[in-house]
Amino acid sequence: MRLEAKNIGFGYHQNSWIFKHISLAVESGEIVALTGNSGCGKTTLAKVLAGYEKPREGRVELNGKANTFAGYNPVQMIFQHPEKSVNPRWRIRDTVNEGWPVDRELLHRLGIEEAWMNRWPNELSGGELQRFCVARALSPNTQFIIADEMTTMLDAITQAQIWEVVLDLVKQRNMGMIIVSHEEKLIKRICDRVIDLEAVLNNCEGEIKNLDLKPDGLLVSQLE
Amino acid sequence: MNTKQTSKFSHSNASIMNRSTESLANPEELLVVKNLSVSFIQYAKGLKQLNLEVICDLNVSVNSGEIVAIVGSSGSGKSLLAHAILGILPTNAKVTGTIRYQGQALTTERQKVFRGREISLIPQSVNYLDPLMKVGEQVQNTIRTKDAKQLQQQVFERYHLSKEAGLLYPFQLSGGMARRVLVATAVSGGAKLIIADEPTPGLHPEVVAETLAHLKELANQGCGVMMITHDIEAAMKIADRIAVFYAGTTVEVAPIEDFKEGGEALRHPYTRALWMALPENDFKPIPGFQPTPTDLPPGCLFEPRCHLRTAECQCKKPEMQDLRGGQVRCIHAT
Numbered sequence: 291m292r293l294e295a296k297n298i299g300f301g302y303h304q305n306s307w308i309f310k311h312i313s314l315a316v317e318s319g320e321i322v323a324l325t326g327n328s329g330c331g332k333t334t335l336a337k338v339l340a341g342y343e344k345p346r347e348g349r350v351e352l353n354g355k356a357n358t359f360a361g362y363n364p365v366q367m368i369f370q371h372p373e374k375s376v377n378p379r380w381r382i383r384d385t386v387n388e389g390w391p392v393d394r395e396l397l398h399r400l401g402i403e404e405a406w407m408n409r410w411p412n413e414l415s416g417g418e419l420q421r422f423c424v425a426r427a428l429s430p431n432t433q434f435i436i437a438d439e440m441t442t443m444l445d446a447i448t449q450a451q452i453w454e455v456v457l458d459l460v461k462q463r464n465m466g467m468i469i470v471s472h473e474e475k476l477i478k479r480i481c482d483r484v485i486d487l488e489a490v491l492n493n494c495e496g497e498i499k500n501l502d503l504k505p506d507g508l509l510v511s512q513l514e
Numbered sequence: 515m516n517t518k519q520t521s522k523f524s525h526s527n528a529s530i531m532n533r534s535t536e537s538l539a540n541p542e543e544l545l546v547v548k549n550l551s552v553s554f555i556q557y558a559k560g561l562k563q564l565n566l567e568v569i570c571d572l573n574v575s576v577n578s579g580e581i582v583a584i585v586g587s588s589g590s591g592k593s594l595l596a597h598a599i600l601g602i603l604p605t606n607a608k609v610t611g612t613i614r615y616q617g618q619a620l621t622t623e624r625q626k627v628f629r630g631r632e633i634s635l636i637p638q639s640v641n642y643l644d645p646l647m648k649v650g651e652q653v654q655n656t657i658r659t660k661d662a663k664q665l666q667q668q669v670f671e672r673y674h675l676s677k678e679a680g681l682l683y684p685f686q687l688s689g690g691m692a693r694r695v696l697v698a699t700a701v702s703g704g705a706k707l708i709i710a711d712e713p714t715p716g717l718h719p720e721v722v723a724e725t726l727a728h729l730k731e732l733a734n735q736g737c738g739v740m741m742i743t744h745d746i747e748a749a750m751k752i753a754d755r756i757a758v759f760y761a762g763t764t765v766e767v768a769p770i771e772d773f774k775e776g777g778e779a780l781r782h783p784y785t786r787a788l789w790m791a792l793p794e795n796d797f798k799p800i801p802g803f804q805p806t807p808t809d810l811p812p813g814c815l816f817e818p819r820c821h822l823r824t825a826e827c828q829c830k831k832p833e834m835q836d837l838r839g840g841q842v843r844c845i846h847a848t
Contacts, residue, residue: 445585450791454797475793
């Protein structure tokens, strides 16, 4: 399995580009960090890869074919603010089961209690909600997960609880994962390689050919 | 270090004395929160009232020139403490216990006088700014003296914000600039006590370092800083003491050195668990969840998740006790 961006470019407004000529690939079983300063376009790149935004140039391919997004998207994204990524007017049970009938075992592993399923999103804490957002992203069809600052708003124990389950499943099902994060310690702990988007954009002034060519981006050398 | 601190204290005390002739109980203690409880009155069903106690028996103090970090899980009442000190809790909240500021009880009237002037809040994100107003104007609006414009420009200069930056709208600011504007707003009123609510999450390391440096600088000038965060790493960089919250109460207050020595010196099992869960340490969580306010255990609040628990823990909520230069709320702590 391979998630590949081929020479993509994107901008929200006409005539302005957030990034251009970006190519990168993530294989199954790989955990890749995507870093860069705030505002350099990490989240936008993540959204393009997951299909939330259409690239203006180039294309995003899954196993050599364009991702059709018919049915359950095999590229799933988990956002930083769980309270903003669920419908406040749906009971959490409906939200979670919207994509696939979430299996009990997964919920149990994430530490979700049966009683929470009937609550409204505003009756759950951020940590509890984020567990649901993780659960709905981890269907058997998921091949790639993009975690955009998934645990930034949570305390250390909740962070560790969620990562433990996610990393376990990623390994067990041989999924690929992209982590958008600023936390060097976390990246160092779990990632195989790092893409520093900012450095890539700056060094080559938007004329980057292939991120893959420098798999161990700048941040790795800083960490070691 | 020691001499430097005393000089800092004496300096700030002098300025306090100049402005008011009130006698101070312990002049070093800028803010003392004692046995604070906050509860909300809610309607459960129909007209049936429910008293939801979200903070109980909370003790924390901040001295002049000191940074106290408050860490703890989400929903442990960290932000509510800030709101209680500032007096901006919603109207259905009931507050008991004492908050003393500069040796005197912080009453609603005094809160009104000091809020935004001597006691100020650095909010969490740029969302707290008015999206439709230029940031320079917003800072000027918070200054209540005549030369607002001049003062705003001075403050902006101090935080390396150009004149043009004052003409921008909040959405045009980068993450780092937004933080600087928020700090500038907070200090423009001559603050003595600064409460920073989650100043670092989601920012890249350089901006985090810059924000922390600003807080440290303020402390060095004699301000007391209360930094509310869940980022233990950031807290360790600048704080003098760390207070750990769990389920609405303080379980431990520890000097910063105890965190730096590999977690062995920490007193409370929850603090240790928090320490071990960091990615640079074990990255292993403890099972279970923080209890919700409606469903608190009768004894020690951490008892259901604690590996040290005994029958005794279930009977009574332990009192805060002094231990090895810090405080802890656990009967098994040594």
